Amino acid sequence: MLKKLLIPQIYLPIIYLIAAFIIYKILCKIVDKSLVINKKKEKKETLQIKRQKTIVNLIKSVIKYIIAVIVILAILNVYGIKTTSIIASLGIAGAIIGLAFQDIIKNLLAGISIIFDNHYMQGDIVTINGFRGEVIELGLQTTKIRAYSGEVMIINNNLVTSVINHSMYDTILYLEFPVNKNVSLELLEQILKNVNKEIRKMPEVHEDIKLLGIEMLNSNNYIYKVEIDCKADSHFQIKRAFMGYLKKEYDKNNIDVPGEYIEINGK
Numbered sequence: 001m002l003k004k005l006l007i008p009q010i011y012l013p014i015i016y017l018i019a020a021f022i023i024y025k026i027l028c029k030i031v032d033k034s035l036v037i038n039k040k041k042e043k044k045e046t047l048q049i050k051r052q053k054t055i056v057n058l059i060k061s062v063i064k065y066i067i068a069v070i071v072i073l074a075i076l077n078v079y080g081i082k083t084t085s086i087i088a089s090l091g092i093a094g095a096i097i098g099l100a101f102q103d104i105i106k107n108l109l110a111g112i113s114i115i116f117d118n119h120y121m122q123g124d125i126v127t128i129n130g131f132r133g134e135v136i137e138l139g140l141q142t143t144k145i146r147a148y149s150g151e152v153m154i155i156n157n158n159l160v161t162s163v164i165n166h167s168m169y170d171t172i173l174y175l176e177f178p179v180n181k182n183v184s185l186e187l188l189e190q191i192l193k194n195v196n197k198e199i200r201k202m203p204e205v206h207e208d209i210k211l212l213g214i215e216m217l218n219s220n221n222y223i224y225k226v227e228i229d230c231k232a233d234s235h236f237q238i239k240r241a242f243m244g245y246l247k248k249e250y251d252k253n254n255i256d257v258p259g260e261y262i263e264i265n266g267k
Contacts, residue, residue, distance in 0.1 A: 013075045020071045024064060031059050103158070107141045110157035114138070120165050125233040127164040128155060166233040170206065173228040173235055175242060178221045178258040185214070188224060191249040198245045204231040204238060221258045 113119075115138070120126045124135045126145065133147035143160065145153045179188055189211055196209040207229040216223040230238055250257055 009078055012078045016071050016074050016078075020067050024067050027063050028060055031056055031063075103156075104141065106158040107156050110160065111139060111141060114143075114157060114160065119160075119163050120167075124165055124167040126166060127162075128153075128160055129162055131155075132166075169232060171230060171232050171235070173230050173238060174212075174225060175228065175239065176215055176223050176225045177246070178218075179224050180221050180256055180258055181218075183255055187253065191246070191253065192226065194249055195242065195245040199228070199238070199242060202238065202241060204234040206230060 115121075120135055120138070120143075122135050122138050126132070126135055128143070128145060131145060131147065131153045133145040133151075133153065135143060136146045136152070137144040139157075142154050142156055145155070147153070192209060192211055199205050199209060205228060210227040210229075212225040212227055214222050215225040228238060228242075247257065249255075
């Protein structure tokens with residue numbers, strides 16, 4: 001019985017499988033440590049964390065398949081099957097497949113490049129080839145983007161030539177709004193402090209509103225400017241909230257709202 005177990009065809013495949021499992025676990029730990037996530041910044045950098053997890057899972061999958069192929073070839077070699085001929089056959093077949101499906105291969109390589117180069121991920125707001133919207137699906141073949149009006153653009157990854165990612169970094173929002181000239185600067189800044197208390201409850205806003213002061217003087221009013229440090233691509237949401245709270249404060253203090261509209265700028 002012991003002699004049967006000592007036959008290479010029995011113990012070598014077991015050793016290869018155990019060694020493959022150990023190597024896979026070690027490599028996975030190395031990948032996890034090399035792309036470690038800073039938990040202190042987890043709340044502010046959820047998109048970055050999502051990108052890191054995507055890359056980690058992709059690398060682990062590649063490692064798993066490479067190790068599996070190597071182990072299978074090694075086990076076949078133990079049983080006397082010439083793996084060199086198999087590899088040569090695979091090379092010829094791969095060349096034929098590559099010619100027939102070169103567009104698919106281009107999309108695969110482009111998809112991998114998009115993920116590893118951190119161009120965009122699912123959930124990002126992007127402008128690709130002039131089309132702006134939210135990335136609702138990112139595959140190795142195609143990218144699907146949904147515009148605010150509902151249209152969905154499906155584009156092959158190898159055709160993505162121009163990308164503007166609006167969600168990659170936080171932004172600074174500037175708001176300029178008119179105030180009646182009979183409203184004192186002290187009263188306005190007190191009103192803005194009250195507005196700030198409400199705005200700070202929004203998770204998209206990172207810091208207190210900065211009061212920059214008067215931007216322009218007109219005959220009937222003056223233009224006041226504020227700065228808001230906020231999450232990327234949340235301009236319009238914060239603008240609407242800001243206007244709503246400002247209107248409530250105006251009503252409390254019996255202040256008329258000038259006819260001019262609020263200007264919004266971000267960088």
